[in-house]
Amino acid sequence: MITFGAPFLGCGDQSLYAQNSLFQTLNAADAAWTTAIPQVWNPLPHQYLVLRSGDSDDPIINVDFYNGTITAEFPVVNLGMSMQQRVEIITMTCKPLKWSIRDVMRYWDFSS
Numbered sequence: 001m002i003t004f005g006a007p008f009l010g011c012g013d014q015s016l017y018a019q020n021s022l023f024q025t026l027n028a029a030d031a032a033w034t035t036a037i038p039q040v041w042n043p044l045p046h047q048y049l050v051l052r053s054g055d056s057d058d059p060i061i062n063v064d065f066y067n068g069t070i071t072a073e074f075p076v077v078n079l080g081m082s083m084q085q086r087v088e089i090i091t092m093t094c095k096p097l098k099w100s101i102r103d104v105m106r107y108w109d110f111s112s
Helices: 013-026 100-108
Strands: 033-036 037-039 045-047 049-053 060-066 067-074 087-091
Touching: 013 033, 013 045, 013 049, 013 060
Parallel strands: none
Antiparallel strands: 033 049, 037 045, 049 060, 060 067, 067 087
């Protein structure tokens, strides 16, 4: 898990927190949902939450809190001579907390 330590949550911490928060909601859904937190390199290591339904008509949902996006990738539709995939992207923005170098030094150990 990619982590920076409290109170600064890294992308892995954010994904794990969301996964744990959504667990009861996903279990109550009409389809069985599974979660994953893959690690990709872009160019540094990065993690995000992936939600997959057991129903093949449901989209694959990628939740990336660090980059502020939710992407829904719907199943590919065969249109005869061509294929089409619908992708919807929601962009989130938030006002970051104000912090100073003093706050960082209080939570991180730079002595090693």
